[in-house]
Amino acid sequence: MVELSGNLLYVAFICYLVATTFFGGSIKAKKDGKKIEGPNKWATIAIIITVVGFVAQLGYFITRWIAAGHAPVSNLFEFTTFFGMCLVGAFILIYYIYKTPWLGVFTLPVAILIIAYASMFPRDISPLIPALQSDWLHIHVTTAALGQAILSISFAAGIIYLVKAVDQTTSSKRTFWLEMIMYSIVSVISFIIITTGFAAVNYSAEFNYIDKKGAAAVYEYQIPALIGPHEGELVTEGKFEPFIETPAIIDSKKLNTVIWSLLSGLILYWVLRLLLRKRIAASLHPLVKNINLDLVDEISYRSVLIGFPVFTLGALVFAMIWAQIAWTRFWGWDPKEVWALITWLFYAAFLHLRLSKGWHGEKSAWLAIIGFFIIMFNLIVVNLVIAGLHSYAGS
Amino acid sequence: MNEVKCECGHVNPHGTVLCESCGKILEETEIDKKLVDMRYEGSARRSQTYNKTIIDKIWNFFSSVKVGVWLIVITLLSSIFGTILPQVMYIPQNIPALEHYETEYGWFGKLYYQLGFHDLYSSWWYLLLIASIGVSLVICSLDRVIPLYRALSKQRVSRHEGFLKRQRIYGVSDLPESEEDFATIHNKLKSKRYKIREEEGDILAEKNRFSRWGPYVNHVGLIIFLLGGMLRFVPGMYVDQTLWIREGETKAIPETDDQYYLKNNQFIVELYDKEKDGEVFEQALDRAGGVVKTYQANVTLYEKKGDTVPGEEPELEKVKDAEIRVNEPLKVNGLALYQVDYKLNELHEMSFALQNKETGEEFGDVTVDLSNPDKLYDLGDGYSVEVKSYFPDFEFNAEGEPATKSRVPNNPAFVFEMKSPNKPEGEVSFVAIQETIEPLGDNEYKMAFKGVETKNVSGLTVRKDMTLWILGLGGLIFMIGVVQGAYWNHRRIWIRRIDGKVWIAGHTNKNWHGLKRELEGIFDGTGIDVPKDQLEEEARKG
Numbered sequence: 051m052v053e054l055s056g057n058l059l060y061v062a063f064i065c066y067l068v069a070t071t072f073f074g075g076s077i078k079a080k081k082d083g084k085k086i087e088g089p090n091k092w093a094t095i096a097i098i099i100t101v102v103g104f105v106a107q108l109g110y111f112i113t114r115w116i117a118a119g120h121a122p123v124s125n126l127f128e129f130t131t132f133f134g135m136c137l138v139g140a141f142i143l144i145y146y147i148y149k150t151p152w153l154g155v156f157t158l159p160v161a162i163l164i165i166a167y168a169s170m171f172p173r174d175i176s177p178l179i180p181a182l183q184s185d186w187l188h189i190h191v192t193t194a195a196l197g198q199a200i201l202s203i204s205f206a207a208g209i210i211y212l213v214k215a216v217d218q219t220t221s222s223k224r225t226f227w228l229e230m231i232m233y234s235i236v237s238v239i240s241f242i243i244i245t246t247g248f249a250a251v252n253y254s255a256e257f258n259y260i261d262k263k264g265a266a267a268v269y270e271y272q273i274p275a276l277i278g279p280h281e282g283e284l285v286t287e288g289k290f291e292p293f294i295e296t297p298a299i300i301d302s303k304k305l306n307t308v309i310w311s312l313l314s315g316l317i318l319y320w321v322l323r324l325l326l327r328k329r330i331a332a333s334l335h336p337l338v339k340n341i342n343l344d345l346v347d348e349i350s351y352r353s354v355l356i357g358f359p360v361f362t363l364g365a366l367v368f369a370m371i372w373a374q375i376a377w378t379r380f381w382g383w384d385p386k387e388v389w390a391l392i393t394w395l396f397y398a399a400f401l402h403l404r405l406s407k408g409w410h411g412e413k414s415a416w417l418a419i420i421g422f423f424i425i426m427f428n429l430i431v432v433n434l435v436i437a438g439l440h441s442y443a444g445s
Numbered sequence: 446m447n448e449v450k451c452e453c454g455h456v457n458p459h460g461t462v463l464c465e466s467c468g469k470i471l472e473e474t475e476i477d478k479k480l481v482d483m484r485y486e487g488s489a490r491r492s493q494t495y496n497k498t499i500i501d502k503i504w505n506f507f508s509s510v511k512v513g514v515w516l517i518v519i520t521l522l523s524s525i526f527g528t529i530l531p532q533v534m535y536i537p538q539n540i541p542a543l544e545h546y547e548t549e550y551g552w553f554g555k556l557y558y559q560l561g562f563h564d565l566y567s568s569w570w571y572l573l574l575i576a577s578i579g580v581s582l583v584i585c586s587l588d589r590v591i592p593l594y595r596a597l598s599k600q601r602v603s604r605h606e607g608f609l610k611r612q613r614i615y616g617v618s619d620l621p622e623s624e625e626d627f628a629t630i631h632n633k634l635k636s637k638r639y640k641i642r643e644e645e646g647d648i649l650a651e652k653n654r655f656s657r658w659g660p661y662v663n664h665v666g667l668i669i670f671l672l673g674g675m676l677r678f679v680p681g682m683y684v685d686q687t688l689w690i691r692e693g694e695t696k697a698i699p700e701t702d703d704q705y706y707l708k709n710n711q712f713i714v715e716l717y718d719k720e721k722d723g724e725v726f727e728q729a730l731d732r733a734g735g736v737v738k739t740y741q742a743n744v745t746l747y748e749k750k751g752d753t754v755p756g757e758e759p760e761l762e763k764v765k766d767a768e769i770r771v772n773e774p775l776k777v778n779g780l781a782l783y784q785v786d787y788k789l790n791e792l793h794e795m796s797f798a799l800q801n802k803e804t805g806e807e808f809g810d811v812t813v814d815l816s817n818p819d820k821l822y823d824l825g826d827g828y829s830v831e832v833k834s835y836f837p838d839f840e841f842n843a844e845g846e847p848a849t850k851s852r853v854p855n856n857p858a859f860v861f862e863m864k865s866p867n868k869p870e871g872e873v874s875f876v877a878i879q880e881t882i883e884p885l886g887d888n889e890y891k892m893a894f895k896g897v898e899t900k901n902v903s904g905l906t907v908r909k910d911m912t913l914w915i916l917g918l919g920g921l922i923f924m925i926g927v928v929q930g931a932y933w934n935h936r937r938i939w940i941r942r943i944d945g946k947v948w949i950a951g952h953t954n955k956n957w958h959g960l961k962r963e964l965e966g967i968f969d970g971t972g973i974d975v976p977k978d979q980l981e982e983e984a985r986k987g
Contacts, residue, residue, distance in 0.1 A: 174729035180771035406510035
């Protein structure tokens with residue numbers, strides 16, 4: 051069962067990859083021929099493959115649920131994978147409302163990256179600690195993830211809007227920030243490449259070091275240590291000696307991974323730019339040539355409108371009910387709770403700015419990107435760095 | 446009050462931009478605009494009309510969405526600071542907070558503490574921010590909902606030409622040859638669940654007006670939620686107590702006026718077992734080591750029978766046996782008891798033997814209940830042991846004298862006075878764990894350590910929260926309002942016959958794409974052209 055589950059996830063992943071290329075093809079095909087209303091043959095194939103992938107991933111989810119005896123949303127791998135699945139689901143929903151293949155070209159890669167990112171974390175089926183043993187686990191976590199996924203569609207739409215709307219003939223603040231977004235995405239890709247690469251060659255280097263309580267401890271690095279732990283001493287022979295060491299209070303291994311991702315991301319980014327001979331956003335421009343900006347803006351807004359109530363229900367209402375049962379209080383200012391509140395406040399501000407201040411179009415697109423950044427921050431940084439009561443999600 | 450009378454005869458309140466009834470532009474500055482601003486239907490909002498008294502100024506300040514958004518953004522940004530380091534409720538409670546922050550996080554931790562960020566969410570300025578958002582919610586809503594309600598209920602079917610042609614969706618076509626086309630349109634509108642009003646051949650088709658009230662409904666929900674949050678500070682509404690209870694112990698449950706008692710029969714911590722709990726967890730368990738499966742207190746709940754005077758042992762009647770687990774609190778008379786903490790193997794009893802140091806002969810055992818030691822243990826035949834002093838959690842205090850840190854027997858120490866036929870005046874011995882001091886010189890007898898017995902202790906939280914239903918109600922109303930506003934769109938289509946032409950205009954509060962598709966469906970195949978999106982036309986031209 052566990053093996054079947056893993057294979058289904060793999061199938062889904064491949065489907066999403068293939069579907070992305072088909073969606074890309076559908077845009078090309080449209081450009082050559084005369085303007086056709088509605089999706090063409092390529093797009094139809096692409097959405098079918100996407101649905102197949104989604105069904106496969108649903109299969110992964112159900113089989114893993116049966117194997118584990120609880121919904122597979124209890125650790126970072128499971129949650130992030132589920133989030134990716136919801137993103138695909140939300141895309142399929144929006145696709146059937148608006149019939150927009152180009153949304154697939156931008157949404158599916160985000161989902162693919164999210165699922166790939168998830169796979170970098172331990173994939174074991176973990177038993178539930180007492181606090182998690184509740185039906186509210188399924189209810190709260192799935193609804194929250196679904197809400198975040200629908201909100202994330204507005205990110206994909208926002209990127210499309212900006213790629214089309216930002217003037218690439220001169221360099222400006224807007225082109226700079228758009229490239230920063232591209233660079234962040236490239237860094238995630240390089241994080242995945244590096245982690246998978248060093249795992250493939252079984253890289254492992256052990257350090258003896260002094261932890262923040264002053265006690266001797268051991269740390270095992272799976273990628274070469276540019277940054278070593280506090281008073282670290284390399285034990286494994288023939289491995290890379292770190293350039294510098296960190297103070298005891300900083301988790302050197304996580305910092306090392308971040309630095310690896312950012313540096314290799316920078317290299318990868320510049321390689322891409324030299325190959326493309328223009329900004330990455332500029333080279334994406336042909337993909338969005340025939341897109342109606344108003345429609346993109348509306349999809350972005352619509353997904354926030356659909357996602358906001360779902361997010362509120364899952365990440366705040368259900369969360370509070372469960373917290374009252376499991377932790378004796380419905381609200382405790384735990385970092386994860388606070389970041390859910392921050393996300394909620396942000397999208398509330400987004401809606402008010404749009405409704406009352408008329409922040410449509412490009413302003414709205416930038417906001418959608420900041421919103422996604424907050425969601426990702428809550429998913430990654432709050433789990434891995436800030437921790438707190440929700441920290442079990444990190445292991 | 447200088448009211449504005451429109452040429453259609455309707456009397457509008459001062460400050461109205463678009464006539465509530467026919468939609469004619471009343472504000473001259475608006476006439477040059479290509480499209481009218483349809484937010485709040487161009488109604489007279491108090492904040493846009495009056496600005497004289499201090500109340501006007503306060504009202505205008507809080508009624509501004511700009512101010513509201515700023516309040517949200519400031520709250521959002523300041524909330525971030527509280528997540529940089531753990532808040533004060535999540536740090537160990539046994540040392541002063543400042544000390545903790547300083548030792549754990551150095552100068553940054555100290556600064557964090559000094560800025561008050563360690564308890565940010567209870568700080569006066571954070572609460573002030575939340576309160577301001579609450580005020581803003583009330584005023585913003587009132588400022589808009591009343592005029593909006595007036596405008597929507599006063600609107601008439603035949604709208605002014607200037608109003609129609611300044612709608613985003615607008616078109617003029619020739620009159621169709623037969624009246625049948627109008628009937629078709631009428632039916633199509635009906636089938637799309639439009640409510641239709643007709644006057645002199647003009648049509649106003651409208652649907653989902655209720656979605657316009659969504660924002661105000663959700664604001665009401667939020668206000669109720671915030672009020673519920675404030676009620677917590679009213680005495681009696683909220684109880685947060687801790688009840689530590691040892692195995693075998695029976696204690697009165699706090700906040701029940703000693704009406705209910707709880708006995709802890711057993712406290713269990715169970716770990717996952719690779720063999721018993723299935724192979725699927727094997728890898729995870731290998732990696733993580735011990736993973737807790739259950740924290741459980743097996744308890745018996747008692748109710749007191751009759752009245753007792755203080756000091757008298759109450760007569761208890763068993764109500765039920767229960768198991769309290771995480772996620773499964775025990776409910777007692779509006780209180781909930783949660784399993785939240787525990788202590789394994791707390792010292793419970795210590796036993797000693799009175800022993801002659803030279804011969805090793807023993808003269809009876811003494812078993813001391815560490816939470817409630819006896820004063821005197823009579824061993825018969827003239828042998829006895831008196832507990833002169835007891836330090837459950839022994840330490841030497843700042844003056845170098847023996848003292849106790851707490852009432853919990855973490856490190857018990859005793860001063861015994863041993864009496865025997867040989868030494869009827871008694872010998873004094875200080876006994877602590879792995880330490881015996883004889884302050885008055887060499888004794889003939891000693892208290893030989895025999896053994897300890899330990900017990901588990903369960904830490905329960907006793908919680909009452911009478912505000913929950915208000916919060917729940919607020920949350921429910923919020924959800925209804927937010928769904929109402931987000932998942933439905935208020936759409937209107939105006940059809941007017943003017944001088945042998947048909948004027949059509951459409952408006953929706955959001956999702957224009959949906960309205961346009963609906964219009965295509967309605968006008969397709971009739972003799973009337975589908976009205977165009979003027980914004981789109983402009984974009985195409987410009």
